[in-house]
Amino acid sequence: MKKYFLIVYSIxxxxxxxxxxxxxxxNTGKSPYAALSTVGLGEVHFTNGFWAERFAVCRSEMVPxxxxxxxxxxxxxAFQNFRIxxxxxxxxxxxxxxxxxxxxxxxxxxxxxxxxxxxxxLDQWLEKAIAVIGKAQRADGYIYTKNIIDQQHTGAxxxxxxxxxxxxxxxxxxxxxxxxxxRATGKNNLLQIATRAADFLIGFYHTATPEQARNAICPSxxxxxxxxYRTTRQEKFLSLLKKLIDIxxxxxxxxxxxxxxPFREMRKIVGHAVRANYLMAGVADLYAENGDPTxxxxxxxxxxxxxTTKMYITGGCGALYDGVSVDGISYNPDTVQKVHQSYGRxxxxxxxxxxxxxxxxIGNVLWNWRMFLLTGEERYMNIVELALYNxxxxxxxxxxxxxxxxxxxxxxxxxxxxxxxxxxxxPYISLSNCCPPNLVRTLAExxxxxxSIGKNGLYINTYSGNRLKTKWEGxxxxxxxxxxxxxxxRITISLxxxxxxxxxxxxxxxxxxxxxxxxxxxxxxxKGGQYIPLNNNWKPGDQIELLLDMPVQLMExxxxxxxxxxxxxxxxxxxxxxxxxxxxxGNNITDxxxxxxxxxxxxxxxxxxxxxMTLTGTAKAVAGENWDQVLYRExxxxxxxxxITLIPYYAWANRGASDMRVWLPLxx
Numbered sequence: 001m002k003k004y005f006l007i008v009y010s011i012x013x014x015x016x017x018x019x020x021x022x023x024x025x026x027n028t029g030k031s032p033y034a035a036l037s038t039v040g041l042g043e044v045h046f047t048n049g050f051w052a053e054r055f056a057v058c059r060s061e062m063v064p065x066x067x068x069x070x071x072x073x074x075x076x077x078a079f080q081n082f083r084i085x086x087x088x089x090x091x092x093x094x095x096x097x098x099x100x101x102x103x104x105x106x107x108x109x110x111x112x113x114x115x116x117x118x119x120x121x122l123d124q125w126l127e128k129a130i131a132v133i134g135k136a137q138r139a140d141g142y143i144y145t146k147n148i149i150d151q152q153h154t155g156a157x158x159x160x161x162x163x164x165x166x167x168x169x170x171x172x173x174x175x176x177x178x179x180x181x182x183r184a185t186g187k188n189n190l191l192q193i194a195t196r197a198a199d200f201l202i203g204f205y206h207t208a209t210p211e212q213a214r215n216a217i218c219p220s221x222x223x224x225x226x227x228x229y230r231t232t233r234q235e236k237f238l239s240l241l242k243k244l245i246d247i248x249x250x251x252x253x254x255x256x257x258x259x260x261x262p263f264r265e266m267r268k269i270v271g272h273a274v275r276a277n278y279l280m281a282g283v284a285d286l287y288a289e290n291g292d293p294t295x296x297x298x299x300x301x302x303x304x305x306x307x308t309t310k311m312y313i314t315g316g317c318g319a320l321y322d323g324v325s326v327d328g329i330s331y332n333p334d335t336v337q338k339v340h341q342s343y344g345r346x347x348x349x350x351x352x353x354x355x356x357x358x359x360x361x362i363g364n365v366l367w368n369w370r371m372f373l374l375t376g377e378e379r380y381m382n383i384v385e386l387a388l389y390n391x392x393x394x395x396x397x398x399x400x401x402x403x404x405x406x407x408x409x410x411x412x413x414x415x416x417x418x419x420x421x422x423x424x425x426x427p428y429i430s431l432s433n434c435c436p437p438n439l440v441r442t443l444a445e446x447x448x449x450x451x452s453i454g455k456n457g458l459y460i461n462t463y464s465g466n467r468l469k470t471k472w473e474g475x476x477x478x479x480x481x482x483x484x485x486x487x488x489x490r491i492t493i494s495l496x497x498x499x500x501x502x503x504x505x506x507x508x509x510x511x512x513x514x515x516x517x518x519x520x521x522x523x524x525x526x527k528g529g530q531y532i533p534l535n536n537n538w539k540p541g542d543q544i545e546l547l548l549d550m551p552v553q554l555m556e557x558x559x560x561x562x563x564x565x566x567x568x569x570x571x572x573x574x575x576x577x578x579x580x581x582x583x584x585x586g587n588n589i590t591d592x593x594x595x596x597x598x599x600x601x602x603x604x605x606x607x608x609x610x611x612x613m614t615l616t617g618t619a620k621a622v623a624g625e626n627w628d629q630v631l632y633r634e635x636x637x638x639x640x641x642x643x644i645t646l647i648p649y650y651a652w653a654n655r656g657a658s659d660m661r662v663w664l665p666l667x668x
Contacts, residue, residue: 023183025112025448026285027230028373033291035376036452036459039470041183042115044447048465049484051446053610054393055116058443061400063113065427066440067125070106075428078103079129081145085152086135093149098166098434100145101220103129104173105437107190108180112444115184123185130181130190137193141200144170159204160212168216171197175224179231180445191231198228202240210251216244217257218275222282223366226289241286245295255325256339264294268305270325272342273318273355277363284370296374303371307383309346313555313569313662314394314576314649315387316356316407317364319344321420347560351410351663353419358395358404358435361387362442369449372461376454378530381461382510384449388442389486389574393650395439397425398610403436404653405429409578409662411653412590424653457503459531463491463546475499486573487602487613489515489548498538505531506546511553511574518545548573552600552615556666567663568594570615570646572602577615577646581659586642587624589659593639593667594619600646607647608654615646620667639667 023029024038031037046052071079077094082103084091107129114122137143142159144167151157160167178194181187201221222241229237245263253259256271258279269276280299287295311317318341325337341355364387372380395404402425421431429435451468452459458472463485470477478496485491489512498504508515512528519534519542526532534544553571557564570577579589586592600617621642652660 023231025180025445026370026373027179027183027227028288029453030230030233031288034288034373035456036373036454038373038448039451039453039468041112041180041445041448043470044450044466044468045116046447046464046466047480048482050486051450051464051466054443055446057398057400058440059113059117062396062440063109063122063444065401066106066109066437069428070103070437071129076433078106079132081149082129082132082136085145085148086132088132088135091149092153093146096166096432096434097146097164098169098218100143100170101166101173102434102437104170104177105441108173108177109437109441109444111177111181111184112441115180116444116447126181126185126190130193134189134193137196140203141196141198143174143193143197160208160216163211164217166218168201168221169218171201172219172221172224175221175228179224179227182231194224194228195232195234198225198237198240202236205240205243210247218272219244219279219282222279223285226282226285229289238286238289241282242290245283245286255337256342260325260337264298266298266302268346269302269310269343270345271339273360274341274357274363276343277317277360277367281363281366281370284367284374288370288374299371303367305346306343309558310343310349311364311383312349312354312356312391312409313557313571314356314390314407314409315361315364315383316354316391316409317360318342318355318357319349321353321355347558347562349557349561350563351661352408352412352415353417354406354408354410356391356407356409358392358407359438361391361395361407362438365392365442373452376452376456376459376505376531378507378510381507382529385462385509385574386576388446388449390576390649392439392442394652395435396443398608398651398654402427403429403433403439405432405435409649411658411660413657413659424657457505457533458498459505459507460493461507472499472502475502477502485548486575487604489546489550489573491546491548493544493546495538495542495544496540498542500537500539501535502538504534504538504544506534506544507531509548509574511571512548512550514549516545516547518547519543552602554594554596554598554666557663564663566666568666569662569664570594570600572600572613572615575613576649576662578649578652578660578662579644579646579664580652580655582655583614583645583647584642586621589661591621591624592619592642592644592664593621594664596666596668603645605647607651610651612648612651617644618642619644619664 024040026038028034029037046055069076073080078099081093083089110122110126175194178190182191225237225241248259249262258271258276283295320342322340325339341357365384368380368383391407394407404425405421463483467480476497480494483491508526508528508530510529515526517524550573554568555571581589598617600615603614603616605614619642620639622636
C-alpha cells in the first residue's frame with residue numbers, strides 16, 4: 001500500500017519515488033570517497049540567537065525582495081528574458097550574459113527557504129518561474145536566453161563560441177537549483193529541465209572543438225553536474241564532469257580562467273577568485289565520487305597555497321581588482337597575462353584596494369565545505385566558519401536590503417582612486433548583481449552547515465540556538481542547542497532522541513585554545529582544532545555542556561605581507577573586528593595605535609536593530625595632523641590615551657559613509 005501511495009504521489013507531484021528523499025545541500029551520503037554528508041534540507045530549524053536572527057532577515061526581507069527584483073521588468077530583466085525566449089513576450093535580451101544563472105540562484109534561495117518554512121507563497125513563485133523556463137528551453141535541451149533571443153532575431157545558431165560566454169555557468173546554476181528544488185519540494189519539474197540541459201551538454205561536448213570545450217568560464221556546472229549525478233544516479237553526468245576537468249588546459253587557456261595548464265599541473269592559484277574557487281569545489285565533488293588521488297593531491301597543494309599565502313584574515317579571497325599573472329612575472333615576461341578580480345602573488349594582500357568579491361568568499365565556503373565532507377578534518381570547517389561570519393556576511397547590510405560586491409579591509413574618504421563598486425552597499429548592483437542572489441541562497445541554506453552525518457556518527461560543526469531532527473543508521477535523532485555563540489562560548493546540547501550507539505563529534509574550533517566538555521557528570525578538558533568524539537549509551541534527556549574559551553586575540557600576519565607588517569587585527573572567537581569612524585571620537589582612525597597589552601572588554605550593543613558584541617578599551621593615538629601634500633615626515637613619539645570601540649567586521653558600513661580599518665598599528 002505504501003509503495004502504491006508513493007507511485008500515485010509521484011504522478012500527482014511530478015516526483016520519482018526511486019530517488020526522492022530528504023537530502024542535503026551537498027548529498028555525499030553515497031559518495032564512496034567522502035567521509036560525511038550534510039543533513040537533509042529543512043532538518044535544522046533555528047530557534048534563537050545569531051543565526052536565527054540572520055535567517056529571519058533572510059526570510060522576511062532578502063528572499064521576497066530578491067524575487068521582486070529578479071521578476072521586475074524595470075530593475076532587472078532576468079525573468080523577462082525567459083518570457084521573451086519562451087515566446088510569451090517580445091523584445092531584445094537585456095542584462096549581463098550571466099543573468100540566467102542569477103535567476104537560477106534566486107530559485108535555489110526560494111527552494112531552500114521553502115524546505116524550512118513550507119511557505120506556500122514560495123512554492124507558487126517557483127511554479128510560476130519553472131513553467132516559463134520550461135517553455136523557453138529548446139527541444140534539444142539548450143537553455144540560454146541570450147542566444148535564444150538573439151537567434152529569434154538573426155537566425156544564427158552559434159553555441160559556446162565566445163570564450164567569455166557564461167552559457168555553461170548558467171547551466172550549472174540551473175542544475176544546482178533543480179537538485180535543491182527537488183530535495184525541498186519533491187517536485188521534479190525543474191529537475192527535468194536541468195536533466196535535458198545536461199543531456200544537451202553531453203551531446204555538445206561529444207562533438208565540440210577543443211576551443212569550444214574550454215569556453216566555460218566560472219565553472220559552476222562542475223558542481224551542478226556532480227549534484228545532478230547524486231540526485232539521479234545517472235553515470236553519464238559524472239562521466240561528463242570527469243571529461244570537462246580532464247580537458248582543462250589541453251588548449252591554450254589563461255591564468256585568469258585557471259586553465260592555462262591542465263588542472264593536475266597547477267601549482268598555485270593566480271586567476272579570477274570566483275572561477276578558481278568554483279573550480280576547486282567542482283574538482284572536490286569529482287574526487288568524492290571517483291577517488292582519483294591526482295585530484296586530491298592538486299587540491300591539497302592549491303588549498304595550502306591559498307590558506308597560507310593568499311586568504312585574508314576574514315576568509316576573503318581575491319586581492320586584486322586588476323593585475324598580471326604570477327607566471328609571467330616569475331618566469332618569462334613575454335608570458336604576462338592580465339587577470340582581474342583575482343588572487344594575487346603570494347602574500348600580496350592590500351587592504352584599501354582589496355577586491356574580495358562576495359561570490360569569491362562564498363566560493364571559499366563551497367570549496368572548504370566539500371574538503372570537510374571529504375575528510376571530516378576541522379581545519380576545513382574552520383575556514384567555512386571564518387568566511388561565513390566575516391567576509392560572506394559583510395556582503396549584506398544588517399537589515400538585508402543592501403549589498404556589497406567587494407569587501408575591502410579598509411576604507412577612507414581620502415583614498416585617491418575611484419574604485420569600481422565603491423561607495424557603499426546598494427540594493428541592486430547595476431554593474432554586476434551576481435553577489436546578492438548568491439548570498440541570499442547561502443543564508444537560506446546556512447542551516448545545512450550546522451551538522452554533518454557519517455558512518456562514524458553525528459558531527460556538530462558550529463553552534464547556534466536550533467533544533468535538529470534527522471536520522472542516523474535508520475534511527476531517529478532529535479536534539480536542541482541553546483547558545484549565544486559566537487558572542488559567548490557556552491553551548492548546551494539536549495538530546496530528545498538518539499540511537500544509543502551513535503557517537504557525537506563536537507567541533508572544538510581551531511581558534512579556541514582550550515575547552516571543557518561536561519556530560520554524565522564527567523568533565524573533559526580538550527584543546528582546539530579538532531573534533532572530539534563522545535560515545536555513550538544515549539538516553540532521552542541527556543545533556544552535553546560545552547564551554548569554549550573565547551578570549552580577545554591580537555593577530556599578526558606573516559612579515560611578507562607588507563601591507564600589514566607591524567599591525568594587528570582583533571579577533572574574538574570566529575569574529576574579526578574593525579575600527580569604524582562613527583565609533584571613534586578623535587581626529588582620524590589612522591591615528592590609533594594598539595598597545596600589545598591592551599585590555600578589550602566585550603560589551604553587548606545594538607546596531608541597526610541587530611544585537612552584537614562590541615569590544616571596548618583604551619588604545620593610544622597620535623595627535624592628528626593634516627597629511628595633505630605630505631608624503632613623509634618624522635614620527636611623533638608622544639601618544640595619548642584614546643578610548644576605542646571595535647565592531648564586528650561584517651557590521652561595518654551600516655551607518656552611512658565611513659572610514660574603517662581591520663588592521664591597526666601596533667605599539668609595544
